[in-house]
Amino acid sequence: MLTIVAPLYNESAVLDSFCQRLLPVLDQLQEQTRVLFVDDGSQDGSWQLVMRLAASDSRIGGLRLSRNFGKEAALTAGLDHVRQGAAIVIDTDLQDPPELIPQLVEQWAQGYDVVYATRRNRLGETWLKKTTALGFYRVMARLSDLAVPQNTGDFRLLSRRSLDALQQLRERQRYMKGLFSWIGFRQTAVQFDRDPRIGGRSKWNYWRLLKLAVEGITSFSTAPLQLATWVGLGSAALAFVYGSWVLGRALLFGDVVRGYPSLMVVILFLGGVQLLALGVIGEYLGRNYAETKQRPLYFVDASIGVPVPSAADPVMSATDTPSQS
Numbered sequence: 001m002l003t004i005v006a007p008l009y010n011e012s013a014v015l016d017s018f019c020q021r022l023l024p025v026l027d028q029l030q031e032q033t034r035v036l037f038v039d040d041g042s043q044d045g046s047w048q049l050v051m052r053l054a055a056s057d058s059r060i061g062g063l064r065l066s067r068n069f070g071k072e073a074a075l076t077a078g079l080d081h082v083r084q085g086a087a088i089v090i091d092t093d094l095q096d097p098p099e100l101i102p103q104l105v106e107q108w109a110q111g112y113d114v115v116y117a118t119r120r121n122r123l124g125e126t127w128l129k130k131t132t133a134l135g136f137y138r139v140m141a142r143l144s145d146l147a148v149p150q151n152t153g154d155f156r157l158l159s160r161r162s163l164d165a166l167q168q169l170r171e172r173q174r175y176m177k178g179l180f181s182w183i184g185f186r187q188t189a190v191q192f193d194r195d196p197r198i199g200g201r202s203k204w205n206y207w208r209l210l211k212l213a214v215e216g217i218t219s220f221s222t223a224p225l226q227l228a229t230w231v232g233l234g235s236a237a238l239a240f241v242y243g244s245w246v247l248g249r250a251l252l253f254g255d256v257v258r259g260y261p262s263l264m265v266v267i268l269f270l271g272g273v274q275l276l277a278l279g280v281i282g283e284y285l286g287r288n289y290a291e292t293k294q295r296p297l298y299f300v301d302a303s304i305g306v307p308v309p310s311a312a313d314p315v316m317s318a319t320d321t322p323s324q325s
Contacts, residue, residue, distance in 0.1 A: 001031065001032050001033075001034070001084040001086070002029065002031040002032070002034075002087070002105065003035075003036055003082045003084075003086070003087045003088070004026070004033065004034070004035045004087075004088050004090060004101075005036050005075070005078035005088065005090075006035065006036070006037050006038070006089075006090055006091065006092050007037075007040060007074040007089075007091070008037060008039055008040065008042065008074075009039075009040040009041070009042055009046075009068065009071070009074070010042045010044040010046060011046055011093065012045045012046045014092055014093055014094060015037075015050070015053065016049070018092045018093075018094055018098075019035075019053055019057075019060075021094065021098050021099070022035065023035075023057065023059075025098045025101050026059070026101075029105060031105065032085075033059060034059045034061060034305075035059055035060045036061050036063065036081060036306065037053075037060070037061070037062040037092075038063045038074045038075070038077050038078040039062060039063065039064040039074075040069060040070070040071065040073070040074035041064075041067045041068035041069070050062040050304065054304045058305070060305065061304050061306045062304045062306070063081060063302075063303050063306060064300070064301045064302040065298050065300060065301060066298075066300070066301040069297070072174040072175065072176050073174065073297050073298045074298070075154060075176055076174060076297055076298065077297070077300065079158070079163055079166060080167060081306050084160075086108060086157060086158060087157070087158050087163055088155075088156070088157045088158075089154045089155060089156055089158070090154075091153075091155070096153065096155040096192075096194065097192065100117055100155075100190065100192050103190050104156070104157040104190060105157065108157050108159060111186060112159075112186045113158070113159040113161060113162045113186050113187065114156060114157070114158055114159070114162055114180060114185060114188075115156060115187070115188055116152050116155070116156035116180070116189055116190070117152065117153070117155040117189070117191075118149060118151055118152045118189045118190070118191055118192070119151040119152070119153070119193070119194045120151075120191050121193045121194065147181060148178055148181050149181070149189060152177065152189070153177070154176060154177065156180065158180070159185070161185065162180075162185055165183040166179060166180075166183060169183075172287075172291055172293075172295065172297065173287045173291070174297075231276070231277065
């Protein structure tokens with residue numbers, strides 16, 4: 001069994017084209033296949049389109065979340081509902097070509113548990129988007145002990161034991177690319193050229209990408225806290241040296257009221273450093289607060305062609321309460 005998990009949010013403009021390219025690829029595979037769409041609270045009729053597609057092909061199923069929980073939660077919901085076999089994660093915007101799936105399956109057949117698709121070229125993306133993405137991966141590699149593959153998105157194949165491992169990771173602040181790497185097992189890459197979007201608009205603006213970058217760094221590294229500590233120590237040392245110099249000059253040459261500009265610079269510098277350190281501490285404290293509440297990762301509002309898990313299921317009962325429609 002091979003399940004294609006496709007999270008989506010307001011993607012009605014591309015769903016038909018996605019299925020037209022995906023289903024012929026699945027027809028060529030020897031494995032039994034199905035497609036699981038996860039609608040993350042779309043407002044453009046995407047769910048109605050998923051229902052129509054499911055009615056036309058028995059291999060297609062869907063989950064509709066009760067609201068927009070974010071892509072990481074939607075992806076988690078889809079993977080949680082893969083109860084047999086392996087899964088392939090792919091976006092519906094066709095930037096990740098479905099024609100690459102047989103190569104992922106081939107590597108899986110050779111014994112790899114995680115087969116991720118690495119982008120050789122990122123067609124249709126601006127110079128700024130490529131530069132900031134490269135910068136993030138480099139910062140992540142420096143700050144974290146976790147080796148996250150560069151230029152690699154969510155497009156990948158996950159074996160059964162990889163999925164079982166992921167279902168044990170129920171943290172609320174989720175950076176899925178990091179979790180995919182953190183579980184370990186045998187992993188390999190398949191190179192491809194990423195295509196531009198065929199329709200619709202990307203939901204990932206720079207603000208959301210920045211939030212995701214902060215999520216990834218704070219989820220897998222304490223380096224920002226350590227940096228705040230070292231910056232604080234350095235600032236304290238500079239302030240001590242400067243204070244000693246001011247005191248020595250006053251003792252030797254008298255107390256002359258001068259240096260107001262330099263005094264303001266020092267005060268503003270130390271105040272800025274303190275606020276920066278408090279902000280970093282606040283980011284980690286906020287994540288601890290979210291974890292202690294133990295809220296479910298998502299709720300399922302409706303499902304099509306997806307078995308409803310029993311209440312005794314240790315994963316599903318702790319994460320959602322799906323309903324059948």
